[in-house]
Every structure is written in C-alpha cells, then in structure tokens.
Amino acid sequence: MSSQEPILYTVDLKKYFGEVRAVDGVSFKISPGEVVALIGPNGAGKTTFVNVITGYFNPDAGKIYYQGKDITKASRIKKIRMGIARSFQLVNLYDELTALDNVRIAVLSRLGKTSIFWKPVERFDDVRSEALEILASFGLEEKAEVPAKALPQGERKLLDVAVAFALRPRVLLLDEPTSGVSSKDKHTIMERIVPTVRNEKIATMIIEHDMDIVFGYSDRVVVMYDGKILAEGKPEEIRQSREVQEKLLGVTAGAS
C-alpha cells in the first residue's frame, strides 16, 4: 500500500494563530485505499491540519499536493469537487431534514444538479436510489425517513460520515467519527466505515483518541504533538515506541 503513489501529500505545512503554532511543518502523505489514524493529545493541531487541507484556513507556509497537482491555493469548493471530503467532530447535519435528504443533497451536489429548480427532487429516481444505497452501506436504510435531529448520537455520527461519503471522494478526512458515543457503538461505527472506504479505495485519514480503535482499524498511525509529526508507522510499531508511550499513550491510559 505504501509503495503506491500517494494521492495526497503535504510538504512542510504550517499554520500559526499568532504565537500558537497549530500546524508546524507537517509533511504527510496518504495513498489510495489506505486508512491512516491521526492521533495526538488535544491541541496537537489535528483538526487544524484537516481545516488547512480542506481549505477552511489557508496555510501560512508549505504546500499541498493532490493527484500530483499543487492545490495549496485552491478554494474550498474546488477541493470538494476534486474529491476531498470531510466529516465533522461535532456532527454537522441538516437537522430538520430526513437522513435520506441529508445524503441526497450531497449526491445532487456532486452531480451538479443542485441548481435545477424546475423538476421535483422526487423525480430523480437515480439520485434517490443512490442515496438509499449509501444509507444502507452505513446501516441506516431503516432510518431514511427519520429527521436527522431524531436519530441517536451513534447514527448521527454515521450519517455525518455518510454525507461526506456521498460526495464519492478520493480522500476522506474524518474528524473523530466515534467521539461522544459509547465504546460499543464506537466499534459499530468503525465496522461500518472501514470496510466501506476500503471497498472504494478511498484514502482515509481518521482523527481518533480511542487507542483500541486506532490500533484495531488503521494501516498506519501518525502521531502529532505540538503541531509536528512525532512518530509514524504501523500500529504495532507505534504501540511499542517509547517516545509515543511517554508523550501520549501514558497520558491517555491514565485518563481512561
């Protein structure tokens, strides 16, 4: 997997907020079909890193390459259209709309159909069935007609990922897809996400705090600390790294 050309890589990426060096020279790469866990203590710069890649913030220095092209300056919308999608740590859904509509809007947007105003949305049978298929692959087919706000937290987290997935991305950045749910539900969520993204050969980066999840589902682990990459390697290598243990796992084990 690592022998493959990376689909996305960053070179010495930096993002400062005044004195705070949130992302401080990160060089990172990810290949198609790879599931990378990005771990690190709170404030290590993980979410900022995702925000810079997706164009929410412009980097202060460094480059982002996607499919061999420099996309550092590309707009948010352009990056989405190119195939870089994300989910959110705090679920971002259309709360009043059904699960089906949450996914359907993403499908319509990907197909460039959201400007059609002269035909009822229900007449787009292909869009509807694709949205239902996506819901099914996340185990949400029964909930298609339920408003997002009425779903339990675990399913809201899944739906958030399903919406990103509906954009058919080549790179998927998942910001804590299992935060705020019980540890049993964490596994249910990962059992849904990981096979689905592997199936589609999507390069997936998952920000995660739960070490069971990190070691259980990722191909590679990247450890961020103080805006820098502290260590990187296969899950078992990271588990055995003394430096990581001291700076991260020790803290996490103590906390949980």
Place this chain on the structure above:
Amino acid sequence: MPSHASKQVRNKIIGYLIFLLVLALIPLFVRAGIITEFVQNLLMYSIIFAIAGLAFNILLGYSGLLSFGHAAYFAVGAYTVALAPQFIGETSFEVLILLALAASAIVSMAFGYIAVRLTRIFFAIMTLALTQLVWALILKLYWYTGGSDGVNVKAKPLLGIPFNEFMSRPEYLNTVFYYYLLGIFAISLFIIWLVVNSPFGRALLATRDNETRAEFVGIRVRLYRWYAFIISGVFTGLAGALFAVLNGHVTPEQADWIFSGDIVFVAVLGGFRFFEGPILGSIIFIFVRQYAMGYTIFWRLILGSVLIVLILAFPSGIMGALNSIANRIRAGSRILPAAPTPTPTAITDIKHHQEGGREK
C-alpha cells in the same frame, strides 16, 4: 417508500386543485347571492397577499432568512404598472406585468447582492434599510410618483381585449380580472411549489439548516441565497403589479416598512414552516384586518395581540396548530388499541412523527 412520497404529493396536488376550483366558483356564489361582492373583493386582496407571502416564504421558510424589506419589490411592481403608461401609453396588462417583473428582478438583484452577505438579524436590518430607500425615492420623486398622494391606476385590457372599455370597474374586477388573477395565482403557486420541492429547494433547506455542512458538500451558499432572493423578489413584484390594478391606486404606503411587516405577518400567522402557510395567513389577515378596521382605528393593536398570542401558543402558525391536532388524532387512533409499553425507539418515533409534521 416512493409510492408513499408520491401519494403524499398527489394528495397535495388534489388539495390545491380543489382549493382553486372553490375560488373559481366564487363569482357564481356572488351571483347566487350567497356571498357579497365585497367578500369577493377581499378574497382578491388575499390572493395577491398570498402570492407575496409564498414568495417571501422562499426566504424565511426555506432559506432561513427573515426579510423585512419585501415592500420594496411589491412597490416596484405596483409603481411600474402605475407609471409605465406615462411613457409607453396604455397597453395590455401583460406588457405591464413583464415590465414589473423586469423591474423587480433588477431591484432584487441589486438589493439581494448586498443583503445575502449577511444573515440573521443583520440580514433583516439590511433589507429593512434598503426598502426605506425605495420608500424615500417614491416620496421624493413626486413629479413622477405623485409623492404621498400616489398614482391612480386605470383598469387594463387583459390578453389584449379592452374589457375596461365596455365594463364598469366593479364588473371588470369581479369577473374577468378575478379569473385573470386566479390564473396568475395558480401559475405562481405551481412555480413556487416546484422551486421549493426541486433539488434547488433542497439545497436552500441545506443552507438554512447547516451552512457549514452545505458548504462542505459543495453548495455555494451565498450564490444560492441570492438566487432565492431574486425569485422571491420577482414574485413579490408580480403581486404588486396585480395589486396596482385591483386597488386602482398606489401610494408610498406599499413601500413602507409597515407593509413589509404585513407580509412577514401573513407568513408567520399561517405558518412559515408550511408551504401553504402564507396562503392561509393571507386570507385570515385580510379578513381580520378588514373587520378590525371597522371596529376601531387601533386595528393594528388587534393584529398585534393576535401575533403575540400566536407566537406564544402556536409558534408554527395556524398550519402548525392544525397539523399537530391532526397528528394527535391520527397517532391516538393508531396507538390506543395495542397500548404497548413503548420502547425508547417507539417514543422517538412518535416524537419524530409529531415534529416531523412541521416540515411538510
């Protein structure tokens, strides 16, 4: 599932057709002496307000943007019909309507371009401020607009036929103009329904519910809000154009922020979370206002009290109140026979049923 959704749509369309049919029979009821011409006249005002309310609700209900400036587009439509004959001579109403649509499109493009940069209260204040601009212009350009006296508007030929020349004004309004108005209402209803139920309408709902997510699925939020603003403004202008002929007189009052408030009132009263809300709201607003005006010069006090009660007791408007009653009856008859101990999922399902109703 698809049959369920399409069945719902079919029922709704049947409902609209019955409603339009009843409206079409009104002149016959008048002739039979069941209702008075005056009531028919009020209905015409209601229909015009309904078009403006439906248009306004594309913003409030479907985009989450409270415009306090819809009087501007209404007035632009009305004044276009009133003033254009000075320059192009008397023509058929269709020509004037097209001019009114064009004028309100231009004004709403310009105002919308500025307003969609903002949201929430800032959007409301900006639209209010922009409307006052139109109001001030109408008042100050009195050599064209007649200032606070306004302009008289003659009855117009319809579809090129000069009904106005061989009919008395009341006869013209209560027969041919009535059906003309009804036709335009039906077309507007159809188009606005299509807009809010289209993929574009869904995109608007997305921007309403979660702007961040809408952006991250690739929707250009501001641009879509601008489109919605223009569509809303154009249909409000159309309502204004119809108003000019029905009222026979246009004044700066139609550009006043109080008039903007009336349009907001109509949508909130009927229920802005429902497509049909503004229609119901318009009918009730026009009739209550008429009878309140008959009682007291403080009729706005009565409307204000209605609004306070409404917001406290029925925040989702009359449609919302009716809908939750209907749901309770339906849910009651479904759940009572079995009377099972509700599992947690059953509870959320019922809850969602009641709340979910607010959507449609």
